Amino acid sequence: MNLNQLTLPVNDMAKAKAFYLTLGAVLIVDTPHYVRFACKNEAGNLGSSFSFSLTSSAAQRKADPEAITLYFEHQALDVWVEELELKGVVFEQLPKDQSYLWREALLIDPSGNKIKLYWAGENRLNPPWRVPV
Template sequence: MNLNQVTLPSIDPENSVRFYQLLGLRLIVDALPRYARMECPDGASTLSIHLVEKLPQGELPTLYFETERLDEEYQRLKEAKVNFDLAPTDQSWLWREARLKDPDGNPLILFFAGKNRKNPPWRVA
């Protein structure tokens, strides 16, 4: 089994698609204004956006996008006027991460963990 697709609700899918394209995702299904699917530039994962009348309330799932070029991507996105809640920061769990939200408020983390993503020193045998 492999997690390969996540779908996010959006009140403005066209705006969300522009945002995720700025992050580097490529549009592969265009059924806007109600639906779109994009693929990540690395790996085989896809992300889709679908139109909703009202966004969900409360705690939302967090999407993580890993890049070896975290600091460069952060700078590129800052220059493109993307707002971040946290600049790239080394975390105690051995990841370096930056936090932001997409246009619909979905939390995102851009990070680099390398081998520590799946094999931290405290990994269960």
């Protein structure tokens, strides 16, 4: 099984598109009501994708713990965050080591969607508490 993509609501497509292009996503579908992005992996190849659908009812979710969270992994997390700050991206939390062995930064997109930029390395799929398979 391979996760193809996920789609979230946004209330301002232009702001959403600009925001995710700033993060480094690659725009692959662009319509007034729907956009899709692909993510480049460390080798520069396109991999997973995500999309946004325009809705007038997209709730403003300011770091709502019940909200959906998008995770984007990058080995050079701290460098990436510094580059994004230079581009004007504002973080709710700068990179921090977590008790579950991931290093994460937190930000909120223009529609209130929570985003974590992180690096987990081997612990992403093989944490010390992994269930034997």
